Amino acid sequence: MERHFDQQLGALRKNLIQMASLVETAIANAIKSLIERNSELASLVVKSDEQVDTLELELEKQCVDLLALRQPMAIDLRFITAAIKITNNLERMGDLAVNIAERVIPLNQEPQLKPLIDIPRMATITQTMVKDSIDAFVNKDTALARAVAERDSTVDSLNDQIFRELLTYMMQDPANITRAVHLILISRHLERIADHSTNIAEEVIYIVKAKVVKHRSTSLEEIS
């Protein structure tokens, strides 16, 4: 019985890692489709979301089944309730990757507005946050989780900076407006992905330390 429970927990962990890996790929491809102006890749990202959604439903079922059938205590209970929330965050991150890809497609139909510098920089930091938050979860590494949460303010500042720069592009020439708005929203989507990584990192700290670190700072949800 005990061993069977461990196997089920292992299966849950494996599915979570698989879902995280799908979401990481979706984010990486969404960014790549923007930088390389590859609309085919962007369409692929949109299509791949179905897999993420399927895994989400499976994971939710696994969590509820484990809670119902096993009645776990303490650390296992915390792991499972955190898994429900991590799954939700991953699903939203997958959606945000789709949102980015959906803006890349119309952007690619027009000439490039400007060479992209800050958005790729922001994307690199965000992707590291996504990866590290999942690694922190897999390895129960609270130091890594804390490092993720700390990087969130850098992403917020970059988003702010990108927003202001694109505003000036719009003011200079109305022909820039549509493309600039797409880029502003892509930057916002990235900032939201970083927020979700921070949520995951905070869940990891919660699992390990049973100590809620959310709402330490209102800056996490401040914007653009």
Next chain:
Amino acid sequence: MERHFDQQLGALRKNLIQMASLVETAIANAIKSLIERNSELASLVVKSDEQVDTLELELEKQCVDLLALRQPMAIDLRFITAAIKITNNLERMGDLAVNIAERVIPLNQEPQLKPLIDIPRMATITQTMVKDSIDAFVNKDTALARAVAERDSTVDSLNDQIFRELLTYMMQDPANITRAVHLILISRHLERIADHSTNIAEEVIYIVKAKVVKHRSTSLEEIS
């Protein structure tokens, strides 16, 4: 024991309703501060978020305690796991109300860009969705929950329409750009609030019917 458990479930339900009522007020005041150009009210919305965050933490603790100490089965288990997710959605809705209020403050420092027609319309529908999703939860009313989910596409269309209209304002005069971008983002925040109401409605259907209706349609997450 049984009776005590029912009391604890009742307390959880009561806190959820209180949190929902705070979030409903925050959304209503954020919209009011926009329409009536009342920056003081907008600042009040920003400040009130602390209460929502405090309630979120309390609710999460209640849910985990109930799971750990009571080991509930079937319908009660579903109710508690759904409560974890509803709490998360409410917290995000509260943040989005703050995001709206934060944009109202700079908007009010400039003359009004245009008479607002579609945003208040969208806000009215969204607020009804928020209220109905909570009522559906309190009364386990799946018909009402379904009606909420169905209205989501109307909000998506309005968001789309507002986006296009504001783009033309930006094209006409660069002096409109900053205000138009704020309004585009306010419209997007409203659309996200409607999405979260839809999530809550789907959780209600899940609690009652134990049948997951999420991902029925990709249109729920399509954008602006």
